[in-house]
Every structure is written in C-alpha cells, then in structure tokens.
Amino acid sequence: MPDAQNDPDRLPRLAEALVAAARKAGADQADALAIDGRSVSLDVRGGALEQAERAEGIEIGLRVLLGGRQAAVSSSDHGAEAIAQMAERAVAMAREAPVDDTLGLADPGQLSDRRDAQGLDIAEPGPEPDPAALEAMALEAEAAALSVAGITQVEAAQAAYSRRRMWLAASNGFSGGYARTGHSLSVIAITGEGLGMERDYAGESRVFAADLPDPRQIGLLAAERTLERAGARRPPTGAFPILFDRRVSASLIGHLLAAVNGSAVARGASWLRRELGQPVLPAGLSLTEDPLRPRYPSSRLFDAEGLPTRRRAIVADGVLQGWTLDLATARKLGMDSTGSAARGLAAAPSPSHGNTILTPGTASRDDLIARMGRGLVVTSMLGASINGTTGDYSRGAAGFWVENGRIAWPVNECTIAGNLRDMLMTIIPADDALPWRGTEVPSLLVDGMTVAGA
CATH class of the missing domain: 3.30.2290.10 (PmbA/TldD superfamily)
Known part of the structure; x- marks a missing residue:
C-alpha cells in the first residue's frame, strides 16, 4: 500500500x-x-x-x-x-x-x-x-x-x-x-x-x-x-539584579504566556486572571504573536479547529490585550476564539502559542551588565517551583557573577526567586534577540530578585 x-x-x-x-x-x-x-x-x-x-x-x-x-x-x-x-x-x-x-x-x-x-x-x-x-x-x-x-x-x-x-x-x-x-x-x-x-x-x-x-x-x-563554566562556584546570598541571558529569557516570557492561556484563566488558576486591560509589562513593551511568519517553526494558516490564524497583540505598550483562546475556553469566558487551538492525536483542542515576539531594547547585553553593577547573569536553569495562581517563582540557576559591572566568575548551584508579577514589571530588554525561535526574546534584566547561594 x-x-x-x-x-x-x-x-x-x-x-x-x-x-x-x-x-x-x-x-x-x-x-x-x-x-x-x-x-x-x-x-x-x-x-x-x-x-x-x-x-x-x-x-x-x-x-x-x-x-x-x-x-x-x-x-x-x-x-x-x-x-x-x-x-x-x-x-x-x-x-x-x-x-x-x-x-x-x-x-x-x-x-x-x-x-x-x-x-x-x-x-x-x-x-x-x-x-x-x-x-x-x-x-x-x-x-x-x-x-x-x-x-x-x-x-x-x-x-x-x-x-x-x-x-x-x-x-x-x-x-x-x-x-x-x-x-x-x-x-x-x-x-x-x-x-x-x-x-x-x-x-x-x-x-x-x-x-x-x-x-x-x-x-x-x-x-x-563550556570553557567559560570552568571553576564555577556558588554566588553570595541576597537581593540582586538578575540578567536572564537570551538562552533562557524566553522561559520567563513563557510564564506570562501560560498565565494568559484561556484554560488557566477559565479555571481561575492564572495569576493574571484579573489583569485584562491592565499593565503587565513596562510601558513601551509589546508581546506579539505572529503565526504567519514564513520559514518559522510554529507558522500555520489555520488552527486545530480549522479557524484562521492571525497576527495579534497579546500585550501592547505594556497593557494586557486579551487571552489566548480556543473555541471551548472562548465560550466559557464569553469571548471569541483567537484561532489558537492545538491538539494531539488523542487529546481535545486546547489554547497554544507560537511565534511570539517581545519588543527588543536599545541597549546591548554588555550595557545591561554594566548597569547591574553587582548581580547574576543566568545562562541555564533547572527544576522549577512556579505557582501559576499566585505567580511565585523559584528556580535553580547557573551563570556568571557580576562585580563592578563586569563578569567576574562562573556560578552554579544557586536558586533564584521572586514573583512573576513584580519581575515582569521591571524587565529591561537588550537588543540581542535571535531569529528563528518560536519565542523571540532578548536578554532581560530584572531588578531585585533573591539569590540563594553560599
């Protein structure tokens, strides 16, 4: 056959x-x-x-x-x-x-x-x-x-x-x-x-x-x-600025995307469930989904329920514009589907994102490191304790310690913690986002997180 x-x-x-x-x-x-x-x-x-x-x-x-x-x-x-x-x-x-x-x-x-x-x-x-x-x-x-x-x-x-x-x-x-x-x-x-x-x-x-x-x-x-990781040790404990390198910064925006997913909102399990029309990012920053980008990994003309897809603003000028919805969650919330359904072979449709882009900044990664003064650059993370209802955030991390605005030594075996609502409202993006990613996000500087190290 x-x-x-x-x-x-x-x-x-x-x-x-x-x-x-x-x-x-x-x-x-x-x-x-x-x-x-x-x-x-x-x-x-x-x-x-x-x-x-x-x-x-x-x-x-x-x-x-x-x-x-x-x-x-x-x-x-x-x-x-x-x-x-x-x-x-x-x-x-x-x-x-x-x-x-x-x-x-x-x-x-x-x-x-x-x-x-x-x-x-x-x-x-x-x-x-x-x-x-x-x-x-x-x-x-x-x-x-x-x-x-x-x-x-x-x-x-x-x-x-x-x-x-x-x-x-x-x-x-x-x-x-x-x-x-x-x-x-x-x-x-x-x-x-x-x-x-x-x-x-x-x-x-x-x-x-x-x-x-x-x-x-x-x-x-x-x-x-790999060679930059040689001699890694634990950082000090305290409240410091943290730069999420572009290798991991998409995960931070991923938590925002999870919070605007209609499934979480309809269950009352999103820390953004009452924030529609409210600032969730600093003014000037937008988060856009564009499923129509040629040669990109998540592009599609229709979703898993046959609805047309379109470019849309999830956040515009810092303000949350709407939820990400399939037909069922849209009906639960009294709204229209955003054409965002995805599904597996043995699963019902559910809302999903693809080809999301965060507004880039004008400063380089090195500029943001210099601005930090003393803090942590995170290049990899493992494990997670994320409360989707409250936004409380805690993850294991590794990267580099910064002293006097310069990378001083590599770091491992530490934990970073904060609250996503507060973290996202302080982000400063660099200008170093890479193309071809499903979530296109530059390095992000976040102020005042807790580092637990030595």
Whole structure:
C-alpha cells in the first residue's frame, strides 16, 4: 500500500473516513487527524558514528462529540475495521464523559478559507537528506569543539531531520492539511574531570537546512560556553539584579504566556486572571504573536479547529490585550476564539502559542551588565517551583557573577526567586534577540530578585 508521501490523498482519505465512521457510530460531531511522520537522527562521538535512529509511520486520531460530551482516541492501525472500532469505542467513551455545554465544532462560517500552508514556506521540498550528510555535519561540529584547547571530550554531537505531514477533517465541512520539516544540529562539550567537570552546549534548528549555521560555528560556540563554566562556584546570598541571558529569557516570557492561556484563566488558576486591560509589562513593551511568519517553526494558516490564524497583540505598550483562546475556553469566558487551538492525536483542542515576539531594547547585553553593577547573569536553569495562581517563582540557576559591572566568575548551584508579577514589571530588554525561535526574546534584566547561594 503506498505511503502518504507517494499517495498525497491518503491522509485526507483517512481523516475523512474517521469522521464518517464516527457519524455512523452515533456521534453528533467529530473531527480527525491523520499524521505521516518520519525522522532520522545520528549521534557521533570520538570521530565515529555512535547511534543512528530512524522512525516513520502514519498515526490517526479521532475526537467525537455527543450531547455536550467528548472523547478522543488514537491508533496506528489504519484498516477499515480498525477505524470502525475506533469510532465505536470513542462514542462509547463519550457517553460516559461529563457534560460540558461549551464543547462543539466551529460553525462553518467561522472556518478558514485557507486549507494548506501556501506562502508560509514551512516544508523543504525534495527528498530527506542522506544520512551520510547528517553524519558529516555532526562530525564537523564535534571536531570543531575538540579543536579548542581545554575541551576534554564531546559528550554528544547530533544531527537530525524530520518531516511531518498533517491532515485535519471535521464534520462541519473542514478538510485541510500541510507538511512541515525540521533540521537540527547540537553539540555538548565537556571540560575538566571528576568534581571539576563542567559542560555546556550549543544547538540550532531550522525549517530549511540552508538556514542552519555552519557546523563548525556550533561546535566552537559549545566549546566557548563550556570553557567559560570552568571553576564555577556558588554566588553570595541576597537581593540582586538578575540578567536572564537570551538562552533562557524566553522561559520567563513563557510564564506570562501560560498565565494568559484561556484554560488557566477559565479555571481561575492564572495569576493574571484579573489583569485584562491592565499593565503587565513596562510601558513601551509589546508581546506579539505572529503565526504567519514564513520559514518559522510554529507558522500555520489555520488552527486545530480549522479557524484562521492571525497576527495579534497579546500585550501592547505594556497593557494586557486579551487571552489566548480556543473555541471551548472562548465560550466559557464569553469571548471569541483567537484561532489558537492545538491538539494531539488523542487529546481535545486546547489554547497554544507560537511565534511570539517581545519588543527588543536599545541597549546591548554588555550595557545591561554594566548597569547591574553587582548581580547574576543566568545562562541555564533547572527544576522549577512556579505557582501559576499566585505567580511565585523559584528556580535553580547557573551563570556568571557580576562585580563592578563586569563578569567576574562562573556560578552554579544557586536558586533564584521572586514573583512573576513584580519581575515582569521591571524587565529591561537588550537588543540581542535571535531569529528563528518560536519565542523571540532578548536578554532581560530584572531588578531585585533573591539569590540563594553560599
């Protein structure tokens, strides 16, 4: 039987067959996903191939709605009998689910006119790359890292490729889909031995292979970052300014995005639930979502419920403009969907963000470090204790200590803490945001957080 790549109509047929089977089994409404995915990744170590993995297959998912109830199931079996059994099982599950009157598909008039990804340039044409070419990239990146004096070993150098084609069909008449590709390259380098060992990494991913940096650049950057970590120790304890390096600053904005997610707001579990129309960032800063950026990782013309996507301001000039909503959360809150639904094969839609951009500043990272005087530059974090309802924030961190406006020594084994509401209202952005990220955020200076170190 031809696969979905050689038979471009296979995914639409599967998705539409699922919807038809659901209606036959008694569902009031249904939507279905069919996904053809294939990926290959290669790890090299010590100048030789260490591991190669390849995965491919077609998976299908079905959601049924019946009298205000819903259920979702998935399978990797695409046969007609399996599809009929999936539909019957999903309808049986839905009959036992709790009633939620906000559930339901979009009205036909709400649906996107665009049913593909034309103009977004999110899938590289042509065949997948030769595994030998991926291996050569990883070997070049590893060799570059090892060429730097002080690097004792490379823990891993990995090159990977993926291609994913999706089709969404629904009983309201929607039927559309698109393909997406991804290329990535990463290196983890190590310096020192035993208790004095330190590691760091560099990595990049792109839709198109031609947009990836040179492998040698990635290897050299991993080595540079690793050597900067040598001799790390704990910082002092106290209240200090903290600069979130651009490597981790997107996580800080990610907490704001989680707080404006309609699911959290509808549950009353967001620390921003009463702040609509109020300042949540300093004046002059905006946070924008743009799912229509060509060649970007989260771009799409329609969401997981078939609604058109659009560029929108989440925060404008510091003021919170609105929540991020799918159809169900919009109905709960008496609003309109923002075309932000995402879903998995066996999961109902939920609100999600992609391609978010924070207004950059005018000062360089070094300018902000000089402005700090004494404080902490955070370049990596681990663990988290985040209270989504109150905004209380605590995370393990590592980076560099700053004295007299200059980086003095590397830091590890410390904890940083504060409250997200207060933290975000004091941020000062640098001008160093990198492109191609799903969340494009520069380094951010935050005033007056607590550092727990030595």
